Amino acid sequence: MTDRLTELQFLVDGLAKQFYNSVGNIQLNAPPVSFGYPRRSDENTKRPEISPEEIKRFAVEVVAFCKQIEQYIEYLPGLDSTEEEQINKMKELEKVNYELGQQILLKIENAERLHNLVTSALQEIAQDKLNNLN
The missing domain is CATH 1.10.287 (Helix Hairpins)
Structure with a gap:
């Protein structure tokens, strides 16, 4: 859209x-x-x-x-509001945007941490399987 x-x-x-x-x-x-x-x-x-x-x-x-x-x-938007109201609305939207951006960064960090954890667990499992074959 x-x-x-x-x-x-x-x-x-x-x-x-x-x-x-x-x-x-x-x-x-x-x-x-x-x-x-x-x-x-x-x-x-x-x-x-x-x-x-x-x-x-x-x-x-x-x-x-x-x-x-x-x-x-x-x-x-803006046809029925003053310039000051529009500026305040933009500041409010920027604040919300920043907060949402921080939440996204935290979720990305958590996802990367989980990815690394799963990757290392899979490597350990694969190594154990290889050791058991020998």
Whole structure:
């Protein structure tokens, strides 16, 4: 699972891709517009028409991404707290993080001690078996 900012970045990237694809599709399939200039001979070229339903679907998808982004922004921490409260919360989290780190180090030391104990016991057992074979 990723953090909220990373998820928000994924949504913003998704919005950019959706917007890019929507505009690109509309641009590619839109009929040419004459700005008072004579049309070139490519006007007879058949272009797939883009329907109003497709344009509406593109718009709905872009709006859906925007709504998701707004929801993520609303749930970001810190919007309803002061800078001092945020600093105090960070200090508290750092303290908890340090304590948990110390607990992990103790567990690692215990695991290494048990590993060494088991290894030496297995070596003794193996040596006894070898001595009994002779």
